[in-house]
Amino acid sequence: MAHLRFEALKKLSERSRVHVDLPNPNVAKFFGENVYGMEQMRATLAPALFKKVSQAIKNHEKIDETTADAVASAAKAWAVAKGASHFTHWFQPMTGGTAEKHDSFFDALAGIEKFKGSELVQQEPDASSFPSGGIRSTFEARGYTAWDPTSPMFVYGATLCIPTVFVSYTGETLDTKAPLLKALKAVDLAATKVCQLFDKDIQHVVASLGAEQEYFAVDKALFDARPDLVMAGRSVFGHPPARGQQMEDHYFGSIPSRIYTFMKDFEIECWKLGIPVRTRHNEVAPSQFEVAPLFEEVNVANDHNQLMMDVMSRVADRHDLRILFHEKPFAGINGSGKHNNWSLITDTGVNLYAPTSSARDNLMFLTFFVTTVKAVHAHADLLRASIATAGNDFRLGANEAPPAIMSTFIGSQMSAVLDELEKNGNVKIEKGDNMYMKLGIDQIPEIILDATDRNRTSPFAFTGNKFEFRAVGSSDNCAVAMTALNTIVAEQLDQFFAAVNKEIEKGEEKRLAIVNVLRQYIKESKAIRFEGDGYSDEWVKEAAKRGLSNVQNTPRALDAYLSKSSLALFEKHGVMSHRETEARVEIRLENYMKRVQIEARVIGDLAMNHIVPTAIAYQTKLIENANGLKGLGVDNTAVVQTIKEISGHIDTIKNNVRAMIEERKRINKETDAHKRAIGYCDDIKEKYFETIREAVDKLELLVDNEDWPLVKYRELLFLR
Numbered sequence: 001m002a003h004l005r006f007e008a009l010k011k012l013s014e015r016s017r018v019h020v021d022l023p024n025p026n027v028a029k030f031f032g033e034n035v036y037g038m039e040q041m042r043a044t045l046a047p048a049l050f051k052k053v054s055q056a057i058k059n060h061e062k063i064d065e066t067t068a069d070a071v072a073s074a075a076k077a078w079a080v081a082k083g084a085s086h087f088t089h090w091f092q093p094m095t096g097g098t099a100e101k102h103d104s105f106f107d108a109l110a111g112i113e114k115f116k117g118s119e120l121v122q123q124e125p126d127a128s129s130f131p132s133g134g135i136r137s138t139f140e141a142r143g144y145t146a147w148d149p150t151s152p153m154f155v156y157g158a159t160l161c162i163p164t165v166f167v168s169y170t171g172e173t174l175d176t177k178a179p180l181l182k183a184l185k186a187v188d189l190a191a192t193k194v195c196q197l198f199d200k201d202i203q204h205v206v207a208s209l210g211a212e213q214e215y216f217a218v219d220k221a222l223f224d225a226r227p228d229l230v231m232a233g234r235s236v237f238g239h240p241p242a243r244g245q246q247m248e249d250h251y252f253g254s255i256p257s258r259i260y261t262f263m264k265d266f267e268i269e270c271w272k273l274g275i276p277v278r279t280r281h282n283e284v285a286p287s288q289f290e291v292a293p294l295f296e297e298v299n300v301a302n303d304h305n306q307l308m309m310d311v312m313s314r315v316a317d318r319h320d321l322r323i324l325f326h327e328k329p330f331a332g333i334n335g336s337g338k339h340n341n342w343s344l345i346t347d348t349g350v351n352l353y354a355p356t357s358s359a360r361d362n363l364m365f366l367t368f369f370v371t372t373v374k375a376v377h378a379h380a381d382l383l384r385a386s387i388a389t390a391g392n393d394f395r396l397g398a399n400e401a402p403p404a405i406m407s408t409f410i411g412s413q414m415s416a417v418l419d420e421l422e423k424n425g426n427v428k429i430e431k432g433d434n435m436y437m438k439l440g441i442d443q444i445p446e447i448i449l450d451a452t453d454r455n456r457t458s459p460f461a462f463t464g465n466k467f468e469f470r471a472v473g474s475s476d477n478c479a480v481a482m483t484a485l486n487t488i489v490a491e492q493l494d495q496f497f498a499a500v501n502k503e504i505e506k507g508e509e510k511r512l513a514i515v516n517v518l519r520q521y522i523k524e525s526k527a528i529r530f531e532g533d534g535y536s537d538e539w540v541k542e543a544a545k546r547g548l549s550n551v552q553n554t555p556r557a558l559d560a561y562l563s564k565s566s567l568a569l570f571e572k573h574g575v576m577s578h579r580e581t582e583a584r585v586e587i588r589l590e591n592y593m594k595r596v597q598i599e600a601r602v603i604g605d606l607a608m609n610h611i612v613p614t615a616i617a618y619q620t621k622l623i624e625n626a627n628g629l630k631g632l633g634v635d636n637t638a639v640v641q642t643i644k645e646i647s648g649h650i651d652t653i654k655n656n657v658r659a660m661i662e663e664r665k666r667i668n669k670e671t672d673a674h675k676r677a678i679g680y681c682d683d684i685k686e687k688y689f690e691t692i693r694e695a696v697d698k699l700e701l702l703v704d705n706e707d708w709p710l711v712k713y714r715e716l717l718f719l720r
Contacts, residue, residue: 008221032274068117076115089145133583176479214336241714328394335395336474375492377528381560386484388557392473409458457534555677
């Protein structure tokens with residue numbers, strides 16, 4: 001296999017660069033040109049119909065059949081003019097990605113291109129082959145996709161894509177979008193009620209999201225020469241190179257020219273699709289990068305993130321690159337997250353997490369701020385469960401990723417504000433000279449300080465006007481974490497509203513009633529607030545004293561979904577029934593097991609079919625060398641010692657791979673999914689993966705570089 005490695009390196013050295021030009025230097029001229037959004041609807045629908053559709057979308061109301069026919073006809077004409085020949089209901093099954101089935105606009109019997117409102121509103125993909133967690137049997141194939149008009153249609157390639165939800169024949173949700181939409185409705189209703197304690201003009205509250213997407217980019221040929229990257233998305237073997245990220249020179253450094261061209265190309269495609277990407281930069285690890293969009297309503301932002309990941313992969317292929325979204329594709333350096341920057345915005349334009357100079361508005365800000373911290377405290381285990389995946393288990397708590405212990409960082413200023421509120425009931429937020437940093441350099445202006453510093457080790461941090469849920473994994477669908485977060489905040493806001501009304505009914509003045517409840521919440525949720533180093537051993541001990549969970553792996557983390565409180569929470573707010581919640585846990589346990597199983601098979605295959613034969617072949621060369629030296633009367637002790645070292649590592653590999661295979665056979669006989677998942681976690685991954693890896697990585701240092709079969713870390717991470 002070593003020849004594949006050197007062929008890949010040769011291809012890399014011969015790469016020609018792709019040239020990319022902006023379609024127009026003014027991005028606004030082509031931004032959203034492939035999106036059937038409000039402006040396109042305005043231009044293609046009769047004024048009365050456009051008004052009807054736009055109002056329905058704004059108020060989250062159903063669109064009637066006649067209106068749907070008109071929208072379908074206009075959307076088809078617009079899409080065909082863009083070169084589209086097919087349409088698809090674009091949905092997000094519980095596989096972690098997206099799905100689509102393409103149908104042609106062309107009706108051969110009628111001899112015309114047509115697209116009816118009924119086809120826009122509803123389609124019927126096969127539901128039997130998607131994960132359902134027991135909701136549907138294999139022989140029960142019927143499922144439905146239904147149009148989500150709040151997320152705009154778009155042309156992708158030659159296909160009109162229609163964002164939809166996905167449900168079973170019996171009505172249960174089979175996707176990630178439907179529960180998210182329900183959670184967003186719940187937080188809208190709960191937040192609006194609370195807002196109206198302060199401002200009766202507020203009629204709706206929208207949750208917004210900006211998802212910072214981290215990823216690795218490696219050469220396509222080098223990627224293809226690593227079976228573990230191809231099959232598992234991460235490297236199961238690989239000795240750390242002499243230089244990793246310790247020089248701290250890659251972060252925000254000059255973007256490599258090949259990657260810069262890819263980023264430019266990728267951004268153009270995103271802009272055409274209305275995805276508001278804005279920020280690009282090198283991340284901390286070599287070959288790691290980040291793209292960040294502007295904030296959008298959570299549902300649209302999540303759709304855009306899923307679409308963006310697909311666009312990135314497709315565009316990368318044009319540049320002979322491969323994009324790695326796995327949370328930990330390389331050991332010993334930073335993994336990748338998808339930082340979910342989340343806030344709540346009123347229909348009057350107020351960011352509920354932005355402090356102001358107004359006493360009334362600041363009390364409203366503190367209400368939402370404190371209530372959110374309280375929600376995180378009350379449902380920390382559910383938040384942990386929402387970001388639990390096999391890939392994220394490798395990332396959490398390692399190399400600048402937040403730990404598995406859920407906590408919230410609010411910064412010194414907000415800590416002082418809450419302390420003052422708790423002790424004295426004072427809600428004033430001072431903005432004095434301490435908000436400016438004087439550098440003492442004449443030509444440099446004073447730097448305006450944010451309300452908080454940033455804590456990279458915090459899973460859930462307040463960053464001045466929003467909360468950043470940093471623990472979400474880079475390959476994950478934001479909808480899962482956002483469903484949990486918005487639901488727990490909706491629940492806490494409901495409890496807050498009820499508690500305030502109870503105080504008022506006792507005769508307390510409204511403002512004092514609000515302050516009283518907030519003071520109580522601050523006291524009750526202190527344990528979740530942590531301002532220090534989340535990586536430290538001291539925090540692990542301190543968190544245990546505070547009663548905070550430290551769940552290190554996915555099978556155990558998912559238990560939080562099945563607690564009585566979580567099941568009741570989702571059902572109360574109409575987000576998921578008990579059956580739907582239980583099904584999702586079943587699906588995620590199965591997904592975890594399959595991923596660990598795939599990695600175990602990859603480890604076994606590479607170790608036994610590639611590494612061990614290479615090591616034995618090299619060992620044979622050394623034996624010949626040792627015998628030759630001995631025949632010449634030359635001391636061969638060093639060579640013999642190397643031969644023995646290689647033998648020891650080969651024995652370790654073979655014994656552990658064989659034992660791992662037998663252990664898999666035993667675990668697979670277990671009928672209980674949770675027990676099987678625990679078995680794969682404890683008795684496969686934890687017991688064998690690192691032991692086998694350590695032996696292989698040591699062999700990498702012993703075997704001749706010319707013979708080593710796997711592309712090395714130094715080549716994957718530093719050669720472009």
